[in-house]
Amino acid sequence: xxxxxxxxxxxxxxxxxxxxxxxxxxxxxxxxxxxxxxxxxxxxxxxxxxxxxxxxxxxxxxxxxxxxxxxxxxxxxxxxxxxxxxxxxxxxxxxxxxxxxxxxxxxxxxxxxxxxxxxxxxxxxxxxxxxxxxxxxxxxxxxxxxxxxxxxxxxxxxxxxxxxxxxxxxxxxxxxxxxxxxxxxxxxxxxxxxxxxxxxxxxxxxxxxxxxxxxxxxxxxxxxxxxxxxxxxxxxxxxxxxxxxxxxxxxxxxxxxxxxxxxxxxxxxxxxxxxxxxxxxxxxxxxxxxxxxxxxxxxxxxxxxxxxxxxxxxxxxxxxxxxxxxxxxxxxxxxxxxxxxxxxxxxxxxxxxxxxxxxxxxxxxxxxxxxxxxxxxxxxxxxxxxxxxxxxxxxxxxxxxxxxxxxxxxxxxxxxxxxxxxxxxxxxxxxxxxxxxxxxxxxxxxxxxxxxxxxxxxx
Numbered sequence: 001x002x003x004x005x006x007x008x009x010x011x012x013x014x015x016x017x018x019x020x021x022x023x024x025x026x027x028x029x030x031x032x033x034x035x036x037x038x039x040x041x042x043x044x045x046x047x048x049x050x051x052x053x054x055x056x057x058x059x060x061x062x063x064x065x066x067x068x069x070x071x072x073x074x075x076x077x078x079x080x081x082x083x084x085x086x087x088x089x090x091x092x093x094x095x096x097x098x099x100x101x102x103x104x105x106x107x108x109x110x111x112x113x114x115x116x117x118x119x120x121x122x123x124x125x126x127x128x129x130x131x132x133x134x135x136x137x138x139x140x141x142x143x144x145x146x147x148x149x150x151x152x153x154x155x156x157x158x159x160x161x162x163x164x165x166x167x168x169x170x171x172x173x174x175x176x177x178x179x180x181x182x183x184x185x186x187x188x189x190x191x192x193x194x195x196x197x198x199x200x201x202x203x204x205x206x207x208x209x210x211x212x213x214x215x216x217x218x219x220x221x222x223x224x225x226x227x228x229x230x231x232x233x234x235x236x237x238x239x240x241x242x243x244x245x246x247x248x249x250x251x252x253x254x255x256x257x258x259x260x261x262x263x264x265x266x267x268x269x270x271x272x273x274x275x276x277x278x279x280x281x282x283x284x285x286x287x288x289x290x291x292x293x294x295x296x297x298x299x300x301x302x303x304x305x306x307x308x309x310x311x312x313x314x315x316x317x318x319x320x321x322x323x324x325x326x327x328x329x330x331x332x333x334x335x336x337x338x339x340x341x342x343x344x345x346x347x348x349x350x351x352x353x354x355x356x357x358x359x360x361x362x363x364x365x366x367x368x369x370x371x372x373x374x375x376x377x378x379x380x381x382x383x384x385x386x387x388x389x390x391x392x393x394x395x396x397x398x399x400x401x402x403x404x405x406x407x408x409x410x411x412x413x414x415x416x417x418x419x420x421x422x423x424x425x426x427x428x429x430x431x432x433x434x435x436x437x438x439x440x441x442x443x444x445x446x447x448x449x450x451x452x453x454x455x456x457x458x459x
Contacts, residue, residue: 004346007035010082010143012135013089014039014071015046017315019151022334023086024054028063029333032348036068040078041089047071053322057329075135079142084342087135087158088151091128092453094312098305099449100124107438109430110289112278112302115153116212117402118430121282122409123446125157126421127453129413132158136165147345149174149338150356155211156371156406159356163369164410172383173356173371174338175211177275184259185219185226185272187244188233205274207354207375208363208388209399210406212279214354214373216272217392230272234263241299250299254307258299261288269394278303283402285429347380357385365390370403401429416457421447 011020020039027033037054041047054069072078079085100120101111114120139148139162148171152158159173182200189195198221206218219226233242241258243249250256257277264287265273265280273280277300281288288298295302321327337353344351355376359366362374362385374388391399405424412421425431426439434442447458 004032004348005034007033007084007346008038008082009035010038010040010072010078010085010146012040012075012078012085012087013152014050014078015041015043016050016088016090017046017312017319019086019088019336020050021053021057021329022336023338024057024067025329025331026334026336026339027067028057028060028065029331030339030343031064033339033343033346034065034067035083036070038070038072038078038082040072040075044071044073049319049323053319053329056322057331060329060331062331075138076142079138079146082143082146084345085139085143085146085148086151086338087148089131091124091131091152092450094305094309096123096127096450096453097308099446101303101305103446103449104430104442107434107442108291109286109434110291110295110302111430112281112289112295112300114282116155116279116282117405118282118428119425119442119446121154122421122425122428123450125154125406125409126413126447126458127450128152128154128158129161129410130453130455132161133165133414136162136169139169140166144168146170147342148172149342151175151338153211154406155356156373157410160358160371160406160410163358163371164414170383171357172341172376173211173373174336174341175354175356175373176336177212177279178205178207178214178216178354178373179335179337180276181216181262181272181274184242184244184262185221185230187242188226188230189221191242192229192233205375206388207274207373208391209274209373209395210371210402211356211373212275213283213399213402214274215392215395215399216274217388219272227272230266234266238263238267250301254301254303256300260298261300264288264298269392269398271392271395276300282430284398285432289430341378344378345381345383350377350379352377352386355383355385357383360385362386363388363391365396366400366403367407370407372403401427416455418447418458 039047051069058067101114104119150173155173162171186198209215241260261277359372375386377384408424
């Protein structure tokens, strides 16, 4: 491990305009660590633009830590000697994403996100897994001792592929969805109990499940058990929804919600569903996603690919302004915990956070080796998953189905197994009302749309 003032971090997907800028800012505002970020992206120009922006962030008058940014020409160049590897890639283009999200609409399948499960998540996984095979092999060959932080979706399968290819990899996946539910618990304390100074970090929550379908089975604040309070809260706002302020209005956002799906799942299953409603809705039968009108009745929104394309245009325009000096980078921290977990691994203070790693028994009734999301203790050079206990019997079948589907997706992707791929595709609860004939036509058309990113053996 390099000196904490001379860390070497490889950033794969170094042209990212979202995660990368937040990560750069988090590093620049932390005085304890510094070093070099090596940006690698198949779009070298995008990585070069981020190099310029990274240098501007590091040189900001309010920055308290200096980082140098370099663009690497190859994975080998980026990884060799790296202490940490951050992966944040976009698998494919908006053309493939358009197929993922919108082609299933022709058979009545509406996906608010389409990047984790369902028809869209399955196809995204098929083109992502070969990329992660290549990345895992490169980490094995050039940075076998590095800690690897994954931000790419589908999170579970990205991390699972790294371990499948390189079992000794030291990889984990970070996701902020649980943070939002912890913040909801803080808002609940303020609204229902008049307690306004609670931060999400002050809560103690037991996290279990898989990424984007995580559940909180115990929650407390000091000596207060929050589960009975949440039960009353969910009943109170089951129909009207709950919003924390005008800036959180679900009608004005592709990401905000009024938590009605969370409340409904709690009333059904007795555990707190701990992700955004648009993600949670995709893991169950189309109770909440039957059609756009049903989705709006549950007070969240579809995130169209056309909106994502416009959002990228806006971020590219901002990138231009930052590079030309027409806009100064804002040194506002991202709220993510990636760089804090990095510090804990360096020995700069132990920390507990939710994390995606292979199941080693932390959830004893889910398959060993499958990637699950629970809390873990981060300390110097170690991650110790915390025992979450058996899953509540009510939600275990829901979660297990997706775990087994993800395992089969990995097998199908690695072996280009069209038959297993199709049965796994059709076993998703979102496709429950789709006939086998309609499903097969959809599967074949969606697979054809991924052709540029799939091994020839698929065809």
